[in-house]
Amino acid sequence: MTRSNTSLGLFTDFYELTMAQAFWQSNQTGPAVFSLFIRKYPADRGYLVFAGLRATVEYLENLHFTDADLAYLRSLGRFNRHFLDYLGGLRFTGSVRAMREGSIFFANEPVIDVAGPVIEAQLAETYLINQINLQTILATKASRVVHAARGKQLIDFAARRTHGVEAANEFARVSYLAGFDATSNTMAGALYGIPVSGTMAHSFIMTYESELESFRQFARSFPDQSTLLVDTYDTLTGVKNAVTAALEMRREGHHLRAIRLDSGDLLELSRKSRAILNDAGLNEVQIFASGGLDEFEVDELVRAGAPIDGFGVGTKVGVSADSPWTDCAYKLVEYDGRPVLKLSSGKQTLPGPKQVYRRRSDDGGYVRDTIARAGESSPGDEELLEEVMVAGRRTRPEPSLGELRNRFQQEFACLPEQFKSLRSPGTYDVHVSRELSTLRDRVVQEAKVHEGLDE
């Protein structure tokens, strides 16, 4: 709910601005490189799906401070007037190398390298981590549901449970990228061109004299596109009312699309509902299920052979409930041509600009990745980081969501099954190249000597 006169420039941790002033006042304004990566897999994850590049590029292309932003900063009494003038003219003039949005990646692999004057690149930290953390968590979670559903229809029902409107729209986008078929979020449909879909709520049924009457009225408005919710009072009685409505629709030359189950034992109710529908000759009426589903429950239902044609998933998936955050980091790896790292306990980083190489088998299957220094060669391997911005401008048009979706589907098929397991997946093989590990050891050694630390 940003106010119109406040820009995303202000969406930055306050220390980014105090550091910027200290950099500026001490003339420490040389070129820097930052790497963005996720250190550890969230629980039960054997891979991650990179998302958030679209937001990153849009942000960096538009980074600036408005007069209102500057007036606010001035009011804090902490900033030098000349520094604020400088900030008023600041734009991002650097370059960005990144994986393609929708790429499958692994722990510790940089997904974005940002190079530019240190103040500009530093200021971007908060927004970049925020967006890539969020979108990557959600895309990864959605891909797990797609895997579990084994081709059954999936609709995003998360809009009421995501952490805000922005998160709802991003979940709709990245879940579609990962293979969902539609969203219930109308705004996301409008913004991103995702198919929208919906059924009906219990409240609709309760306003009418009876459930059957409500079904008839809904079918009059949407004679060939109705999905009737059958669990308001009693599920199987509801199915019988849906049968009555469906047979009436058939007599008018129309057809009921589906019924929706939203509570109770979905396996048992779907079997009984299927039998009732088939006994009435309504074999073409589909069964749609919802109600607190995630990849684990979808997996169980599909394995058990539940006669369910599609799932609406919301709550637990839209917040990635089992793993709602990652330890996504954006770390300085080079300043003024000098590779750097931090040694903080458990949080050591890899120095310098990097490239990630992927080796594939003859049929395209992923074999192993290597994190290397940028510019190293690794013959026959695929380079995952590509140039996306130079001198503050994007170097290629934004791919369409449909393209990203198709590409994700192809890539996901190349990831061996063992890394897709919903519980305790295998650990994919990620090497650090010899050149990069030699560099790391050297920089660690230099830092220790320089700071007077014991071995």
Place this chain on the structure above:
Amino acid sequence: MTRSNTSLGLFTDFYELTMAQAFWQSNQTGPAVFSLFIRKYPADRGYLVFAGLRATVEYLENLHFTDADLAYLRSLGRFNRHFLDYLGGLRFTGSVRAMREGSIFFANEPVIDVAGPVIEAQLAETYLINQINLQTILATKASRVVHAARGKQLIDFAARRTHGVEAANEFARVSYLAGFDATSNTMAGALYGIPVSGTMAHSFIMTYESELESFRQFARSFPDQSTLLVDTYDTLTGVKNAVTAALEMRREGHHLRAIRLDSGDLLELSRKSRAILNDAGLNEVQIFASGGLDEFEVDELVRAGAPIDGFGVGTKVGVSADSPWTDCAYKLVEYDGRPVLKLSSGKQTLPGPKQVYRRRSDDGGYVRDTIARAGESSPGDEELLEEVMVAGRRTRPEPSLGELRNRFQQEFACLPEQFKSLRSPGTYDVHVSRELSTLRDRVVQEAKVHEGLDE
């Protein structure tokens, strides 16, 4: 990420719009009442903190569909032209009764009752649940950290981990409401007038020749407001560098405000750091700690007597990691003067417009709550639902964030300790009034007879 020509009117589940058309086409446009409530406590919660009313009222006052919204809906080929004309003129004309923002409430208690023409009140479902679910989760989580910190300073460091910019700004707001002292999120500071605070990042230190040099440069820019991050290379060596810088600052007539620990064993490191600072005569320099902290870790550190003056909390708190969602529901409870409910397994609702009464002891302490029909009397008890909108307009000005914060502090003191336990808290006593339970039983009975269900 909303586009300027798309309004929040479109942020609605698609079924709200298809139901609206069906209501409209069947002339089912009578007055309705919806109750918003949370059915179950999230894990380890014995109370909830109501937040999101500000967003609710702002949304309802501005609810409308722009030409761009209508053009999008038309493009879907699902809606009647006359219905879209009707939608173009739709505004919220109903009334709202709600608890005050920041109120402490309990499972199943309605926090908002919305009354109005059924189409208007139904359309608001998605946004209202989204915002109240989000803000209430975050306010509740923040209040737990405040409780654990027992008066130590708390700074919101969550901006990089929340689910989007909107969630970051809302977390800053509700954590301040619940008693945090400041936020690192500059945008939230500007939007909501919350004090902003920040230290420095590892990257700042790494750009300079040495840690000590970076401390000196930062102190030159902020001679009396510096907090130096000491764990980039080795924490205790970092503390000694901070001591050197602090003694230099003192000679210039300035003072170091604090050091910050961000990794390792915070209890041990804080004790050793305190000793080093005190040995150097720097007893006034504070110790600030951060790094993946939540209420459980803050509680342990405070109980152990760690000499830490303040905590920066982010990741796990800003997404309410142990409970990132609630089963927040918005249910039709009355249509055209007729109380209604749904019987769905495990999701039965309480019919009719309601009031929540709170009984207090002589010293103000909460004794028990009663969920009753609106208009019932409960002498001596406090009425928690108050009128906030009538005929589509707010009936009172928005209270300031400072007022809400003060009031929350007073109320939180009235909640008995047993319900504040961080693990397995007690269950607060919430009754359903005899009149309301009689009504529920009657409506259940009527619905079963009407739908031909067995007892």
